Amino acid sequence: MTDDQLTVGQAAQRLGVTVRTLHHWDAEGLARPSARSAAGYRLYTQADLDRLERVVVYRELGLGLNAICGLLDDPDMDAVEALHEQSAQTEERIHRLQQLQESLRNMIEAHERGPLLSSERQKEVLGEGWNPDWPAQARARWGDTAQWRQYAERAAARTPDKWAELTRHTEKLEDDFVRAVHDGAVPGDVQANELVERHRKLFSRYFPLTRQMQVCLGRVYESDPAFAAHYDALHPGLAMWLREAINESARLHGIDPDTASWE
Structure with a gap:
C-alpha cells in the first residue's frame, strides 16, 4: 500500500x-x-x-x-447535452418545489385565519354584511376540530372568484329562506325541508356537514347573538324558524334533535 x-x-x-x-x-x-x-x-x-x-x-x-x-x-x-438536460429537469423540480412552498404557505395562513383575503377584500368579495373578525372567532371556537382543518384546506385553494360564487349561493339561499317565511312555509313542510337540504349541501362546500352537525349549527344560529342578529335582520324570527326547520328535517331522517351531537 x-x-x-x-x-x-x-x-x-x-x-x-x-x-x-x-x-x-x-x-x-x-x-x-x-x-x-x-x-x-x-x-x-x-x-x-x-x-x-x-x-x-x-x-x-x-x-x-x-x-x-x-x-x-x-x-x-455528449456531456454538455446531458448536463443541459439535467439542468432543465432541475429547473422543473425547482418550479414544482416553489409551487409546493406557496401551497404550504397558503395552507398555514388558511389554518391561522381562514379566507386568504385582506379585510377589505373580504368585504368586497363576501359582501358588506361580512365581518372579517368572524374567521378568527371561528378558529378560536373550532380551531382544534377536524372540520376547521378541512375548512382551512379548502380555503387555501379557493380563489376570490370561488369565494364570490359561494357568497352568491349563500345570499340566494337566505333570500329563499325569507321568501319561504313570507309565503307561510312552516318547519317540516316540503318547502322548508328542501331549503334545509340546500343549506346542508351548500355548507358542505366548507367541510362535510352531517345532518347531526347541521342540527348543532341550527342551535348556534338561534343561541349565538351574532348569528341570531344576522338572520333576524333578514326577517324577524328567522333564526328560530331556521333552527326549527333543521330539527324537523332531522326528525324526518330518524335523528332526534335533542340528542344530536357534532359528528
Whole structure:
C-alpha cells in the first residue's frame, strides 16, 4: 500500500460518502478499487479517486448512475447535452418545489385565519354584511376540530372568484329562506325541508356537514347573538324558524334533535 492508495473507509471519509455507497458503486461497476494491499485488501488509487470525485459531483447534480456511467465511459455520449438536460429537469423540480412552498404557505395562513383575503377584500368579495373578525372567532371556537382543518384546506385553494360564487349561493339561499317565511312555509313542510337540504349541501362546500352537525349549527344560529342578529335582520324570527326547520328535517331522517351531537 502506497501513500496515494486508500482503503474503502479512507476513501469514503475523504469523499464524504458512506462505505456502503462505495460498495454499491463498486457492485454497479461505476467505480471500483483497482489495487490490492499485500494482505489482499482492495485499495483505491489516485486515478480511482479522481473517477470517484467525478461520480460524487454528478450525483450531487442529480444524475442517475446509468447516466453517470455513460458520461464517464461512453465516448459517444455528449456531456454538455446531458448536463443541459439535467439542468432543465432541475429547473422543473425547482418550479414544482416553489409551487409546493406557496401551497404550504397558503395552507398555514388558511389554518391561522381562514379566507386568504385582506379585510377589505373580504368585504368586497363576501359582501358588506361580512365581518372579517368572524374567521378568527371561528378558529378560536373550532380551531382544534377536524372540520376547521378541512375548512382551512379548502380555503387555501379557493380563489376570490370561488369565494364570490359561494357568497352568491349563500345570499340566494337566505333570500329563499325569507321568501319561504313570507309565503307561510312552516318547519317540516316540503318547502322548508328542501331549503334545509340546500343549506346542508351548500355548507358542505366548507367541510362535510352531517345532518347531526347541521342540527348543532341550527342551535348556534338561534343561541349565538351574532348569528341570531344576522338572520333576524333578514326577517324577524328567522333564526328560530331556521333552527326549527333543521330539527324537523332531522326528525324526518330518524335523528332526534335533542340528542344530536357534532359528528
